[in-house]
Amino acid sequence: MCMPSVTDFLLRSLRKVLENRCTVDDSRGELLELQLKEAQVLAEQAQQRCEEVSRRVQMVEADLAKAEERAEESESKIVELEEELKVVGNNLKGLEVSEEKAIQREDSYEQQIRDLTARLKDAETRAEFAERTVQKLQKEVDRLEDDLGCEREKVRTVTGEMEATLNDIANC
16 A cells, blocks of 8 residues: 555656646746747848848948949059159150250340340441431532532633633634
8 A cells, every 4th residue: 555655656746747847848948939039030130130231241342343443443544644744744854955945045145136236226326427427428529519510610611711712812
């Protein structure tokens, strides 16, 4: 009799242990189900974030590609502009040399202008003097022509008188 009661007791104890285990397992199962649901929600959120990040990465990669393309274009433009700058620099040097030569020519021309202006003033002074001299000489020529005309008249008069006297002598 003892046995059945120990057996009963053991069975009851085993049953209680198993029931407790089942309860614990049920509680654990419920807890695990809740944790699973939370994990699934977190996984979905993580998946959404991952997809969003993936879209952003694709946009950033596209932007990067465009930026790299613009950078390459800019670099080639920089090279072109540097070459153009070299050409402009060389042209500027050439223009500076030309300017220097032009300044020298300008100085030379200004000196020539001063020389020619001085010569012109001298020539004008001589021309005025020559004009005054010509006027004096013209007056002298006019006076001499008048004197010559008077002298010719006198010669005619004297010639006429001589002819008349010779005629008178020849007639006498």
